[in-house]
Amino acid sequence: MKEQEIIQPRVLKGFRDSLPAVQIPKEAIITTLQRHFASYGFVPIDTPALEYMEILLGKGGGETDKQIFHFTDQGGREVALRFDLTVPFARYLAQHEHELALPFKRYHIDKVWRGENPQKGRYREFTQCDFDIVGVDNAESDAEILSLMASSFAKMNVDHARFHVAHRGMFNTLLCNLGVENLSVDILRLVDKLRKIGETETEEQLLALVQDERTARAILSYISKEDEHEPFLTTLDRLVTLLGGENEHTLRMRTIYSYLEAEGIEDRFLFDPSITRGLDYYTGIVYETFLEGSEHIGSVCSGGRYNDLASLYTKTHLPGVGSSIGLDRLLAALEDEYDYRAADVLILNTDEDRYTEAIKVAKRLREAGLKVALSFEPKKLASQYKWAEANAIPRAIILDQDEEGSFTLRDLTTRTNMVMSIGEAAALLKRNCLD
């Protein structure tokens, strides 16, 4: 026997394996979101991971183009992995516009790829949860996306999420008033960094860009907030004054806010005029979501209104608004805050002759809706308890009673035993099982 050359097991930079302790809560969250999106009348779709290169290029801006994984396939086609779910969705809309009834509300949860340098909460392969409404441009659809964002985080039991909202149109009004709308892309990019580099530095860079002190200060006073927690309407009123009066955009924001009030969720939202979003395709409302205490991870749910996205692929006007939850980033921020278990109960193996009995008990408990694992070998109990703990299984059943249908149920967390019938055990376990 020759010694075999071992291939070094490894994964690519920015790509990760998921152990069950990570994958179980991740899939639980996905299931929760799928159900929740459906409760708003959103429907699922799917698109290919791989697209023609030309489909994905030429909308996000030069920087995102550089991050696209692309190659030539065996047939000589220039292809690329999707780097978000929104651009493929725009292509999908153009391709199927006659098969879809507008307004179209879809959700899409899947992996995307970007060739960025990885950091915590930033990977080259990650999962996005997108939800969008296409075919209407009004406050009602804007507000429904915001409502769905807030309620999704509530469903995921994340209560420290803060939603920062702004409006591209309002900001562009300011730039027009100041006569610097031709610099809008550069200014937007700079303004986005306010939270990171501070007011002084922002003002200096603004001055270098617009070459006028009065203009630079006007922009800065628009995007700065003295009180970070200033109520939404107070900020909006202040900005309306700075813009010289109401316009269609400010009135849109007021209507959206009134819908949030009607739902009683308005205090979850802040008007944050420094939010602009790097992507060029946003035209109206924009938003980012931060977790208090984990701001360094960045936004865990962002999006906005894009009224011209599908125009790359069709002449039909298809306005849209949507948002995307960054699931991997969210899980990175939550770290160990989530709970998981491989099963609700483990049936211990004390005697090989009783395995048939174990199978019958397992079947009955599974029919009652429980997750049940069986111990395959009659190892000593300490060893079986440890296996259960390693798999986060909180209870064990020992088939040790001679009298019919009665056995020991052990709580592994408190290490206490109770003797009961199978029906009693099923009821007790059912009350304590997750989901």
Next chain:
RNA sequence: GUGGAAGUAGUUCAAAGGUAGAGCCCCAGAUUGUGGAUCUGGUUGUUGCGGGUUCGAGCCCCGUCUUCCACCCCA
């Protein structure tokens, strides 16, 4: 893609060019009346990987991979 820091046992950390160590964890056995205590024994390991300098490298040098941080951008 650019710049910086780090990488030693499953894990938390030592070893300032001279024989790779400690706690926790894990495994086997004894005893324990179906885990927690105690005792005995054991693996804790290609010091990320590959070269180089040296009598000798975990340590110095070069390259490379990965992670983390900053820039850039973003989920």
